[in-house]
Amino acid sequence: MLVSVVLPLLNEEENIPLLYDELKGVLVGLECDHEIVFVDDGSTDTSLELMENIQAKDDKVVVVTFRKNFGQTAAMAAGFDYATGDVIITMDADLQNDPHDIPLLLEKVDEGNDVVTGWRFDRKDKFISRRLPSIIANKLISVTTGVSLHDYGCTLKAFRRDVIKNVKLYGEMHRFIPAIASGMGIDFTEVKVNHRPRRFGTSKYGISRTIRVLLDLMTVKFLLSYATRPIQVFGLMGFLSGGAGFLIAMILSIQKLFFKMPLGDRPMLLLAIMLIFIGFQFVTMGLLAELQARTYHESQNKPVYFVRRVIGGKAAKSEGSVGNAPT
Secondary structure (H helix, E strand, O other): OEEEEEEEEOOOOOOHHHHHHHHHHHHHOOOOEEEEEEEEOOOOOOHHHHHHHHHHHOOOEEEEEOOOOOOHHHHHHHHHHHOOOOEEEEOOOOOOEOHHHHHHHHHHHHOOOOEEEEEEOOOOOOHHHHHHHHHHHHHHHHHHHOOOOOOOOOOOEEEEHHHHOOOOOOOOHHHHHHHHHHOOOOOEEEEEEOEOOOOOOOOOOOOOHHHHHHHHHHHHHHHHHHOOOOHHHHHHHHHHHHHHHHHHHHHHHHHHHHHOOOOOOOHHHHHHHHHHHHHHHHHHHHHHHHHHHHHHHHHOOOOOOEOOOOOOOOOOOOOOOEOOOOO
């Protein structure tokens, strides 16, 4: 088995040598082959030079350099693309994740889990600016997605390659990978990992990310629940709105016809008309979204199901294959 460690980073010149030495010591002790994939997200210090020097001495190191800063999600996506391991482990490069937890993650993968996420049980960060927003976000994400984890923000995770290769990342969605992958019917678990205080450099995270996380959470919820059947969410809202408008219009009509009540100065009449039109627009939007969903899946050959394994038969495919039926 080949284990790939993906390290997205930005301006971590003081941490890189220490991280490499500690990480290499752990990986050499494993009973499997390994590679280290550094992804430089547009560093402006000497980080790139340090990584290139390391790579010149160690052919198990890969250095991927961005033309500019694209963000952690893009850096992680690039790491997944360039990693060749059967199991891919992600870590922060600030020395706060402990490389000595890697054997624990691999042990859980060997037990049959497709995704293993770290839980910074004793987190060494400021409470108000870092831990409190994280606690709130984790609760909200767990309730919204139905995937209950204590720590979505922990970068220390392990993924089977056949799972992560089917996950496409955009925006700030790297933290939602377990929730996104859950749509494939994966097995996942969470383990307590060591978390260390930052020794060098400055944190790239801030409370301002909370808003972006909430917006991405809306996208993830829609993708998990309605990506292949958008008419069910837009159509439902359309029927509720149109039904409410029709009911109000019926009541007003009865009042006008049987009780001779005037309608010219009744705001409820305008509300009824508006709700009926909004309902019609929602249903129309759902139908258009259905056409777009079909175009999205069919033009790119996107799977609508994921197969764990097929036993027997000429059409048998490898474990973890996607839902493109053989011809």
